[in-house]
Amino acid sequence: MTTQIQAFFTILEAVPRPHFSGRPSRKWVWPLRCYAGAHSNCWQRKEEVAMAAMESEVLPPASAPDLKWYEKSEDAPEPQMDLLETHCAQEQPNPSELFCPRDCLVPVVFPGPVSQEGCCRFTCELLKHIMYQRQQLPLPYEQLKHFYRKTSPQAEDIARKKPRTASEASSRKCQQALAELDSVLGHLEDLFARTLVPRVLILLGGSAVSPKEFYELDLSRLAPLSVDQSLSTSACLRRLFRAIFLADAFSELQAPPLMGTIIMVQGHRDCGEEWFRPKLNYRVPTRGHKLTVTLSCGRPSVPALASEDYIWFQAPVTPKGFHE
Numbered sequence: 001m002t003t004q005i006q007a008f009f010t011i012l013e014a015v016p017r018p019h020f021s022g023r024p025s026r027k028w029v030w031p032l033r034c035y036a037g038a039h040s041n042c043w044q045r046k047e048e049v050a051m052a053a054m055e056s057e058v059l060p061p062a063s064a065p066d067l068k069w070y071e072k073s074e075d076a077p078e079p080q081m082d083l084l085e086t087h088c089a090q091e092q093p094n095p096s097e098l099f100c101p102r103d104c105l106v107p108v109v110f111p112g113p114v115s116q117e118g119c120c121r122f123t124c125e126l127l128k129h130i131m132y133q134r135q136q137l138p139l140p141y142e143q144l145k146h147f148y149r150k151t152s153p154q155a156e157d158i159a160r161k162k163p164r165t166a167s168e169a170s171s172r173k174c175q176q177a178l179a180e181l182d183s184v185l186g187h188l189e190d191l192f193a194r195t196l197v198p199r200v201l202i203l204l205g206g207s208a209v210s211p212k213e214f215y216e217l218d219l220s221r222l223a224p225l226s227v228d229q230s231l232s233t234s235a236c237l238r239r240l241f242r243a244i245f246l247a248d249a250f251s252e253l254q255a256p257p258l259m260g261t262i263i264m265v266q267g268h269r270d271c272g273e274e275w276f277r278p279k280l281n282y283r284v285p286t287r288g289h290k291l292t293v294t295l296s297c298g299r300p301s302v303p304a305l306a307s308e309d310y311i312w313f314q315a316p317v318t319p320k321g322f323h324e
Helices: 002-014 030-036 040-057 065-075 077-091 116-133 141-147 153-161 166-194 233-247
Strands: 104-109 199-204 213-221 261-268 277-279 289-296 310-314
Touching: 104 233, 116 141, 116 166, 116 199, 116 213, 116 233, 116 261, 116 289, 141 166, 166 261, 233 289
Parallel strands: 104 289, 213 289
Antiparallel strands: 199 213, 199 261, 261 310, 277 310
């Protein structure tokens, strides 16, 4: 029996041994265990010799740098994910900034001087435009004047005797709003004829001190001259409103309710104005959405106005919009 086992091992050693990259498989030694039977000690010694030979062919950790790199690379994505999450968290905008409209500055430079009548026209047209854009008027001012013409006194007496309908009530509201706005526009022309107007404020909602929306027209950089020496008012108006449209100052605002419109005008204290009420201690508000339109004529030297000689005047009429 011993001779047969030795012959078997001699044949086994002659067979070429396969190369293992790790621990050898059990299928190479399992037939030996079944054949040896009770000679377990001999099998254990042969298995230990075979295992020692196989383990000697496996590279030690020091000679396998690629294995270390692979093990480290498995942990590498974790800090990258943390960095990505931190970067995304830093780019998230503040929710309060998404709904808070930003202040807007629209500078307009004319290629030459403008007249005082042109400055008054800029103010009146900007007032009409703001009231329409902020949905205080259902139609532009000129269209409302065309569709809601003022009726004669005889027609008004007949209308009082008849029951009012919804359209008649809307017509009365429109006529009242247009009458208030016409009164303000007419007195603005008188004020511009009396004095230089460096600044104009158009305040929507709230009060004169704390409005909801705040629009400013800065005329202090202009050098008003006579009509003959100034630019065309129509051309300047086109340049002005083109700059306002390109600025897109009204797109971020939400639809407002009906609000009163307060007009503040800065003029000389000795201009002799009687309709506008002087406000000696008035301070320009700092709250609310602000749109500032600055007009200049391109001249490097514009005579500065003494601030102590100019005060704020407030229109006694507060035009309020209406809805159809």
